Amino acid sequence: MTTNAQVESPGRPRPTEDRLATTGSRCTRVLGVVVLLMLAMHLALALVISPPEVIQGEAVRLFYLHVPLAVAGGYLGVGLLAVGSIGYLWKRTIFWDLLAASAGELALVFTALTLLTGSLWGRPVWGTYWEWDPRLTLTALLFVLLIGYRAMRTASTDPHLRARRSAVIGLLAAADVPLIRMSVDWWRGLHQTATLNPLNPSLDGMMLFTFFFSMVTFAVLFVWLLVHRFRVAWLEEQVADRALDEAIAQRRAEGQETQ
Amino acid sequence: MWRDAMLVAGKDLRIEARSKIALNQIAPFALVVLLLFAFALDPDRGFLQEATPGLFWIAVLLSTLLVVQRSYAVESADGGRDALRMTGLDPAGVFLGKSAAVFVVLAMLEVGLGVGVRLMYDTSLRGWPVLVVATVAATTGLVAAGTVYGALAAGLRVRETLLPLLFLPVVAPVMIGGTRAFAAALDGSSGEAWRWCGLLITFAVAYVALGMLLFEPLLEDS
Amino acid sequence: MEPVIHLRDAVTVLGRFPALAGVDLDVTRGEIVLVAGPNGAGKSTLLRLCAGLAPLAKGSGQVLGFDLERRRREIRRRVGYLGHTNGLYLDLTAEENVRFWARSVGAPVGDAVATLDRLEVAQRWRSLAVAHLSAGQRRRTALACLVVRRPEIWFLDEPHTGLDATSRDLLDSLVREAVTGGATALVASHELDRSAALASREIRIVGGVVAGAGDESERPTGDS
Numbered sequence: 001m002t003t004n005a006q007v008e009s010p011g012r013p014r015p016t017e018d019r020l021a022t023t024g025s026r027c028t029r030v031l032g033v034v035v036l037l038m039l040a041m042h043l044a045l046a047l048v049i050s051p052p053e054v055i056q057g058e059a060v061r062l063f064y065l066h067v068p069l070a071v072a073g074g075y076l077g078v079g080l081l082a083v084g085s086i087g088y089l090w091k092r093t094i095f096w097d098l099l100a101a102s103a104g105e106l107a108l109v110f111t112a113l114t115l116l117t118g119s120l121w122g123r124p125v126w127g128t129y130w131e132w133d134p135r136l137t138l139t140a141l142l143f144v145l146l147i148g149y150r151a152m153r154t155a156s157t158d159p160h161l162r163a164r165r166s167a168v169i170g171l172l173a174a175a176d177v178p179l180i181r182m183s184v185d186w187w188r189g190l191h192q193t194a195t196l197n198p199l200n201p202s203l204d205g206m207m208l209f210t211f212f213f214s215m216v217t218f219a220v221l222f223v224w225l226l227v228h229r230f231r232v233a234w235l236e237e238q239v240a241d242r243a244l245d246e247a248i249a250q251r252r253a254e255g256q257e258t259q
Numbered sequence: 260m261w262r263d264a265m266l267v268a269g270k271d272l273r274i275e276a277r278s279k280i281a282l283n284q285i286a287p288f289a290l291v292v293l294l295l296f297a298f299a300l301d302p303d304r305g306f307l308q309e310a311t312p313g314l315f316w317i318a319v320l321l322s323t324l325l326v327v328q329r330s331y332a333v334e335s336a337d338g339g340r341d342a343l344r345m346t347g348l349d350p351a352g353v354f355l356g357k358s359a360a361v362f363v364v365l366a367m368l369e370v371g372l373g374v375g376v377r378l379m380y381d382t383s384l385r386g387w388p389v390l391v392v393a394t395v396a397a398t399t400g401l402v403a404a405g406t407v408y409g410a411l412a413a414g415l416r417v418r419e420t421l422l423p424l425l426f427l428p429v430v431a432p433v434m435i436g437g438t439r440a441f442a443a444a445l446d447g448s449s450g451e452a453w454r455w456c457g458l459l460i461t462f463a464v465a466y467v468a469l470g471m472l473l474f475e476p477l478l479e480d481s
Numbered sequence: 482m483e484p485v486i487h488l489r490d491a492v493t494v495l496g497r498f499p500a501l502a503g504v505d506l507d508v509t510r511g512e513i514v515l516v517a518g519p520n521g522a523g524k525s526t527l528l529r530l531c532a533g534l535a536p537l538a539k540g541s542g543q544v545l546g547f548d549l550e551r552r553r554r555e556i557r558r559r560v561g562y563l564g565h566t567n568g569l570y571l572d573l574t575a576e577e578n579v580r581f582w583a584r585s586v587g588a589p590v591g592d593a594v595a596t597l598d599r600l601e602v603a604q605r606w607r608s609l610a611v612a613h614l615s616a617g618q619r620r621r622t623a624l625a626c627l628v629v630r631r632p633e634i635w636f637l638d639e640p641h642t643g644l645d646a647t648s649r650d651l652l653d654s655l656v657r658e659a660v661t662g663g664a665t666a667l668v669a670s671h672e673l674d675r676s677a678a679l680a681s682r683e684i685r686i687v688g689g690v691v692a693g694a695g696d697e698s699e700r701p702t703g704d705s
Contacts (some may be wrong), residue, residue: 089476144428151424155417156494160536164476165411169425172407175469176429179462185431186458187439244499250493251502254688265583267608272569277572277610333570337619342532342568345559346585479553 028224035224038217042210050210064210064244066117068218070135073110074142076222077103078174081149085170087225088163096165098168099151106222108146114139123130134184145173150183159240196248267356272363274333277308281364285325286371291361291443292318295373305382312441316434322368324423326361326406330415340414344478354474358406358467365398386444389452394457395442400433403466410428427465432462483510485665486531487639488538489557490550493523493530502689503540513660515680516669524669525564528636531564534703545633550677558586561632563640571612575622578611581627596625597619600651616643628655635659635666641675651703653679 024032029044042137084100087093117138119129131135154168156162273279296314300306308316334343343353376382384390408426412418440455486508493501500523507515516524529535531544533553542549544556569578579593596605606614609620610642620626620643627635635656656666656679670676677683685692 011317089473139432144424144488148425148428149422151417151421152411155415155421160538161495164479168407168411168473168476171473172429172469175434177433179458179465182461183435183458186455199272237319240497246493246496247497248502248689250688251499262586266581270573270581274570274572274579333572337567337569337573341564342563342570343532345532345557345562345568346582348585350554415612 023228023235025138028227031220031224031227033148038213038220042214042217044215045210046247050206053204056125059121060207062084062121064214065164066114066121068153068214069113069117069210070139072109072216072218072222073114074139075225076219077110078142078146079103080176080226081107081170082174085141086166088167089171094163097167098230098233099227100167102226102233103148104149104153104166104170106225106229110144110222110238111139111143111146126233129178132183133190134188136189138177138181139182140253141184142177149173260354261401262347263348263352264355264359267343267353268359268363269356271330271333271357271360272371275360278333280329281326281368285322285329285364286368288325289318289368289372290320291322291377293372302321302380310346310380311376311380311382312438312445313378315372315435315441318372319365319369319445319479320427321428322372323361323401324426326364326368327409327426328419329408329424330357330361331409331418335414337393347386350421350475350478351471353478354470355467356408357409358402358470361406362398362402366394366404369394369398382445385463386449386452387443387457390441392443393437393452393456393459394404396438396456396463397433397437397440398479400459400463401430402468403463404430404433407466407470407473409478410474432458433469436462484508485510486542486544488531488540488549491530491537491542492539493526493535494538495526495604497537497540499689500535501530504530504599504617504686504689504691508665510665511660512656513656513666513668513679513681515673515676516682516686517567517671517673517676517683518686518692521673522686524686525638526689527686528562528638528667528669531634531672532560533557534562534635539549555556559632560634561627561630561637562636562638563689564638565622567619569619569623569626572610574608574681575611575614575618575625576607578622579625579629583629586630588629588631592629593625596629597622599655600625600628609613617645617648620644621648621666624652624655628659632659633664635664635668636669637666639670640668641672649675 041066046061049090050061050064052058055063080103081100084096084098085101087096088097088100115136120130122136123129149169150168152166153162156165287478293314296318297307300310306452329425373384377384405426408422408429411425415421436458440452440459442472443449443451443455484507485571488504488506491501491504491506492499504523504527506527515558516527517692518524526535530537530542530549533544533549533556537549544561549556552601570581573581576593576597579597580590583590583593594696606618610618614622624640640652644652656668660666668676668680
């Protein structure tokens, strides 16, 4: 069974009492080991093997962390948030809601780290922690949008109401990204600051390899974390379901007694 | 749908005409905001004139929050939020109706704010056609987004604090577009301003369409 | 007789609390069903579920032939619901409130005035904002909002509360009249002696289920 297949059918294997506490399975453990190996390789490539860049010097190494975080959080995370939200509004099943919730939460973490690494990188290269660069502005707004999504998820205890409203917010936030993108691009169009362009042919071959390897590594890392986060949410849902069944039984019993 | 929209818009505007909350409370609030900007920025050095586009749109954004909040407060004033749902009105119609009512109120506030910046900040308003088009497009976008997010926050215990958090980042394109369009128009470069109008219109169309589609699950809520 | 409400093992969850824990209920057209039971038994939730206001979490249900999960809007526009709160627009006058409801279902606006006449909402109060009306007048206005829609099913939650003797008699006669005209009514109430006289059948809700379900027909009906 592949990891994907497990995500597709989260009810299988049905957690029994003794399995309730785990979110892992054999394939996620394999995947976890793969992620760790890839991260080790990524560190070696980014910190030791790849050469310093001509203009940025050693600071370029932060880029092998910053850009993949941004891509995994911004594209993968927000993309899956949108997919989950649309899926929920269409199918109205809890699976899609939990997918959106997990993706949204991870996207928030990744985006926060993107901002952090970005400003750490900006200090030596631009001479400032923050620059009103279109991409930075977009990331900052995305960060706030994802906080809003999270705020809605904690604002209501009614699972249906929360799922419906969160799905609408997730969909709207994702739809807003291209509009924000367009507006900040135009807004700061004349102020485009120098960033690393991976398609620049003058880039050293090793740097290019490191760059793409880091992208793949963080995409896999994201998926691995997503599977676990999703399973936690799924198990929580099972617990709540069970509690509800008990509550229903209790409520019925209360009716029997008074009769 | 259109009939339902007219019905809801008529009802909301009638409530506003009776209660005069926008006139007696939100308009004075917007005026206070204009005063505060003058305290924050030295009025003698021309900062206010220069910053007028941005200040105008910030004042509009803050007022939008209040108008939207009011629009949903009237639905639950007498307890429960069942009334609108029990009418069985078309959700897209309810969305358009509530949006239209908020638009009318906000447009009047904007006229007041325009007069305010002209008089208090001594900004000369040039390029009328593009200013009007930009304002209408930006307001449509704000109102459509505001109505959706107002419904999203409605009925929650944390609605007052949640609405600004959800709404303000989403309308960043309107804030940028409106400010740039105004700045360009006031500078006399209307070509540039029209380009920003394009962005504002895109935003408005997108949010009106999304609102009409997504209002159903929101109205469905219990 | 034609069934207008059909619930099988219906569960409604409010937050995480199962307000209804598996209700079986069949109501046929023309019945006036009294829903009795202690506080917190789930009477209000049952009414709200059938009116399309509370969600169906498990089980199945149809109201007027429409599925309670997927076609709630169709149900809502055909039924009337009067809850604990009136849900009026406080800044509008009584007449404007009633007109709004009439228009929402496309009923002739002339009905609005006639209904207010019928409910004896005095002329001098009609042009006042509802916020200035007394509790009793507001309740009558809310009732007028319901009547003017000519609902196929009336869901009345503690309708007699806050009404004086005349208004109560008026309410009863309105319900009877509607039922004669082909409507159905579900009335939740504590005041059994009052409501039982009106009802053609009584069900008891306890702990989120219908007590003694299955032999409802043999239970005594409204002669207390």
